[in-house]
Amino acid sequence: MAHQRVRITKTTLQVRVALQKVQELFPLLSNHIQESAAMSPAGVENSSGAMSAHSTTDDLFCHFDRTGRFVLAAAPSLTIRRGLDNRLMRISIDTTHREDLKWFGRRRSYHDFSDVEKSDFYRAVYIEALTVLRHEQEASPSNGERKLQEPAKYGPATLTEWGERLARWTPAALAKDEVDFKATYKPISILPPDQYRTLVIQVAEGCSYNQCLFCDFYRDRRFHVKSPVELATHLDAVKAFFGPRLHDRTGIFLGDGNALVVSADRLQVAIKQIQAAFGPKTDFTQADSSPVKPGPDSSHPIASFATFMDTFNLDKKSIEALHTLREEGIDTVYVGLESGYDPIRSFLKKPGPASEALAAIRTLKEAGYTVGPIVMIGVGDIRDADAHFEHTVLLLEEANLTPSDKIFLSPFVQPAHGEYRDATERYGITPYTQDQIEREMMRWKDTLSKVTRAKVTGYYVREHIY
Structure with a gap:
């Protein structure tokens, strides 16, 4: 150009x-x-x-x-x-x-x-x-x-x-999209940066845990798993909202915060509903209301499925169930690891020790999934920076990651609610400065790029826009 x-x-x-x-x-x-x-x-x-x-x-x-x-x-x-x-x-x-x-x-x-x-x-x-x-x-x-x-x-x-x-x-015509979007979706609070072009289907709303100290993404809604009837209504609304733009979506992201917590049976039903709704026989409507039917070379959003997962919920699914869901089409799982250092995990109200998180990632790899562990940089006390770094790097070294996996480094952004700030004052936490966070980002990237086979990239939550 x-x-x-x-x-x-x-x-x-x-x-x-x-x-x-x-x-x-x-x-x-x-x-x-x-x-x-x-x-x-x-x-x-x-x-x-x-x-x-x-x-x-x-x-x-x-x-x-x-x-x-x-x-x-x-x-x-x-x-x-x-x-x-x-x-x-x-x-x-x-x-x-x-x-x-x-x-x-x-x-x-x-x-x-x-x-x-x-x-x-x-x-x-x-x-x-x-x-x-x-x-x-x-x-x-x-x-x-x-x-x-x-x-x-x-x-x-x-x-x-x-x-x-x-x-x-x-x-005015562009502004109408806001009204139509809100009629189609609950707020899509966050996505992994490589999922911005996917088609989000909210098989569940909110987060089943919703107590992490650093997170304010789902505090505006209660956790709810859509029934098949509710999901069918949602799928119809999504098709109507996107119209011909469905062809531009690169896959399906199952929302919201941790859709893998949904029972395997319910997820299988949901996947079949989604595949039926967006299969190759689906008719779309152009912006001028003229119908257009996808050809065999068009891009369909049912090519792959991805979702978030909390590391403390995976024990509710057998390895056989995970294999089945993988065969149904879920191929990528983004894991909210945050830290491999237990005192920081406890401060952040992340249930379960780091060893449990490591076991969950290994189980996902054993079941054939691509995984994306997410680590927070600059969270907690600056005096714990080395311990946070060393324990988490060691965990990720032992996670059996492959070149298809990604490690996401997410610089900490203080949540809008006051609970995190109150906790730092109560426990005498010394926060990171912006310069310190930037230095840590580079330290983590340089080290993890050498000791793991996964790609290491940034996850800037302020840049999320769907």
Whole structure:
């Protein structure tokens, strides 16, 4: 795309617009870019901070999905992402801080756009994208009818068609997604970073434990496993909400907090319902209400299933049940390990010792699953940093991880509820500074990359947006 301002794929439109033009139409973006990245201690970022790494000559790469909805805009060190619920978030990486580090250890800041900011930003981006499309057509009139070398079966294929599709999406039309999303889902509070493009199916709502000191993801709902009738209603709502966008989902994520706690029999029934709902004979509806039927080469969300699991619940399932669920299609399990050091686990109210967590991971591997242990970096007392590091690294060394597995390092973010803060004051906990968390992230990544075969990557919970 070095010399192209427009790129059409089978499913998306990518338009390279001048960042300066968007800033002229949306001046607040200039403020975001020019502000310094102010960060608070203990891993709590200042949501108004931003980066200073952009010049006005930078391009902004804007992505639109097959329906014409804005999805993503990116420039060096700056990303603006839109969620399915019309949430709009800016993620900035400070390129002036810790210049010795690549993206993994760089400091981040975040900003959630207000409703007014979203409307102004959408107007600016769509105006500029449509202007670029028009200029492309005028420069070479045949471009307006130029099609892909391979047919675009489920989305627009020409600049003219894309222009018509984009013109439909006013800020008010985009805002309706929030209403429709809330009618379809309970809040999707968190996902693993490599599951953002999956199709979330909430076979259960909330978390069966919901008492971890560091977590505030599910405190707004009680744990509930959907009955087959409830799940069928949910699946119908999901199909209606996504429409043709179902083809863009890369798999199924079974929500919410720990769906593997659901009985094996109930999960098998749920998987069969999901497969029946999203099988190859499913009909979808385009944004213009015309029906479209998937072809044999289209991407279907039933290719794989993934879910979260708490390490203290696996003993409720036999190895035979785990094998059966693996054969049914669940292939990846994300494990909330947090720490292999028992005093930190106890402080965080994680049930069970680290040895139990290790046994659970080994059992999953024995049953043929890909696993993703999640470790919190910068949690608890800085004086326990070495013990947290040493015990957890040793546990992960002994976990029989393979190259298909991933270890997620998640820098601690203080929860909105006050229980964690109260506990640190009650027990005289000395928190980590932001610099200390960044140093720990690099130490953990460097060591685990050498002593395990799994890929080691970051898990920045503030960046979650579905």
